[in-house]
Amino acid sequence: MPTAPRTTEIAKSAPPPARSVLRDTAFLRLWSGATASGLATWALPFVLGLAVLDRTLSPAALGLLLAARTVGFLAAVPVGGVLADRHSRRGVVLWSGMAAAASAPLLAAGLGRSLSLMALAAALAGAGQGACRPAFQALTAEVVDTGRRQQANAAMTLSVRVSTLAGPALTALLAVALGTGTLLLGIGALWLVAALTPGRGTSDRAPDRAPAAVPSPERPSFLAEFADGVREARRHPWFIATLAALTAVIATGYSATGVALPLVSRDRYDTGVVLAAATTAYTAGALAAALLIARWRPPSQGWAALAGLAAYGFAPLSLLFPVHPAVVVAAYAVAGVGIELFNVPWFTATQREVAPDKLARVSSLDFMLSYGLAPVGLALIAPAIDTFGPRAVLAVCALICFAAPAAAALVPSARHFSRRTAPDANPAA
Numbered sequence: 001m002p003t004a005p006r007t008t009e010i011a012k013s014a015p016p017p018a019r020s021v022l023r024d025t026a027f028l029r030l031w032s033g034a035t036a037s038g039l040a041t042w043a044l045p046f047v048l049g050l051a052v053l054d055r056t057l058s059p060a061a062l063g064l065l066l067a068a069r070t071v072g073f074l075a076a077v078p079v080g081g082v083l084a085d086r087h088s089r090r091g092v093v094l095w096s097g098m099a100a101a102a103s104a105p106l107l108a109a110g111l112g113r114s115l116s117l118m119a120l121a122a123a124l125a126g127a128g129q130g131a132c133r134p135a136f137q138a139l140t141a142e143v144v145d146t147g148r149r150q151q152a153n154a155a156m157t158l159s160v161r162v163s164t165l166a167g168p169a170l171t172a173l174l175a176v177a178l179g180t181g182t183l184l185l186g187i188g189a190l191w192l193v194a195a196l197t198p199g200r201g202t203s204d205r206a207p208d209r210a211p212a213a214v215p216s217p218e219r220p221s222f223l224a225e226f227a228d229g230v231r232e233a234r235r236h237p238w239f240i241a242t243l244a245a246l247t248a249v250i251a252t253g254y255s256a257t258g259v260a261l262p263l264v265s266r267d268r269y270d271t272g273v274v275l276a277a278a279t280t281a282y283t284a285g286a287l288a289a290a291l292l293i294a295r296w297r298p299p300s301q302g303w304a305a306l307a308g309l310a311a312y313g314f315a316p317l318s319l320l321f322p323v324h325p326a327v328v329v330a331a332y333a334v335a336g337v338g339i340e341l342f343n344v345p346w347f348t349a350t351q352r353e354v355a356p357d358k359l360a361r362v363s364s365l366d367f368m369l370s371y372g373l374a375p376v377g378l379a380l381i382a383p384a385i386d387t388f389g390p391r392a393v394l395a396v397c398a399l400i401c402f403a404a405p406a407a408a409a410l411v412p413s414a415r416h417f418s419r420r421t422a423p424d425a426n427p428a429a
Contacts, residue, residue: 097195104188229361
């Protein structure tokens with residue numbers, strides 16, 4: 001006897017479509033705060049560079065201020081990670097953003113008057129930036145459910161790339177009408193937005209997070225709690241291997257192209273157009289990849305992400321030979337695509353796999369190594385080019401960019417960025 005179609009039953013049993021993360025008020029508040037902090041972070045060296053152009057700062061003073069900011073960042077990242085796991089992550093974002101905002105008027109007051117005051121303010125700005133980074137990362141996992149985190153991380157990185165692409169032109173236009181001191185105060189206003197806009201995460205509404213229940217005399221030290229985060233990271237071999245690959249790529253490939261691209265553009269092509277075009281192509285490629293990875297779920301997401309990271313090797317490789325400028329621009333576009341195909345799954349997997357009460361500490365370890373060793377690479381790459389020549393340095397850097405992710409891919413759990421055979425199926429994805 002024929003049976004009636006079960007279309008109605010299937011429709012009733014199917015899970016409802018996932019609501020877009022861009023329609024979630026809590027995430028939009030978090031995204032706005034993170035975007036403001038990203039704009040403020042990017043704008044500070046650019047605005048200080050404008051002060052060099054109008055001779056208010058010397059190039060040596062600019063280098064000192066940027067170094068002071070980096071020191072503040074590296075000192076605050078582990079502290080911010082521990083605090084964000086110990087206390088309210090929203091509170092860590094608030095106070096770190098307020099500290100960074102307070103640095104802006106100090107920078108403006110010291111401009112042209114006191115380099116020491118500006119150096120202290122730059123270190124404070126770096127500390128605020130460093131403390132808020134792991135807190136923002138952990139807040140994303142609290143505000144957004146598992147099925148929509150990849151979309152959320154793609155939206156976060158999309159805002160960074162748009163800021164990088166449009167920021168220089170906007171700041172240059174503002175500089176026509178506003179002085180450097182006023183622009184520095186504007187950076188402080190951005191940090192206030194970053195501090196005040198995000199809403200509360202689940203840890204603020206759920207008082208049962210472990211550290212809050214421990215009496216203060218029994219509370220572990222900062223060092224012990226950070227070491228606990230390191231142990232959590234070591235529980236995930238894919239995380240350690242991938243972080244090592246990421247650090248190697250940033251310390252070599254990113255640093256080499258940052259120093260060598262301007263030299264190659266000037267000496268080989270006798271124009272700054274190649275430098276501008278390659279930098280723009282990198283950002284445009286990253287933008288396109290962020291839109292793609294918001295919805296694309298590769299079957300082996302870890303291998304796909306590591307392949308994207310390895311694509312950065314095409315950037316130093318294109319500078320190695322006397323090729324047409326279009327090849328250099330295309331190589332940088334490919335590198336931009338690859339870095340976002342890596343970043344978004346990397347952040348998403350970390351939020352999914354790491355224990356929630358240790359997520360900020362593990363994220364701080366990521367930022368400490370990947371961002372922390374970048375200045376070391378930048379400092380060493382120029383003397384290496386002077387000693388061994390640009391071709392030898394670029395060849396080694398390209399080789400490391402290709403080899404480090406390939407070595408990380410050999411770790412069994414790296415295929416899916418998970419200790420499980422494959423990440424849990426998620427109908428909402």
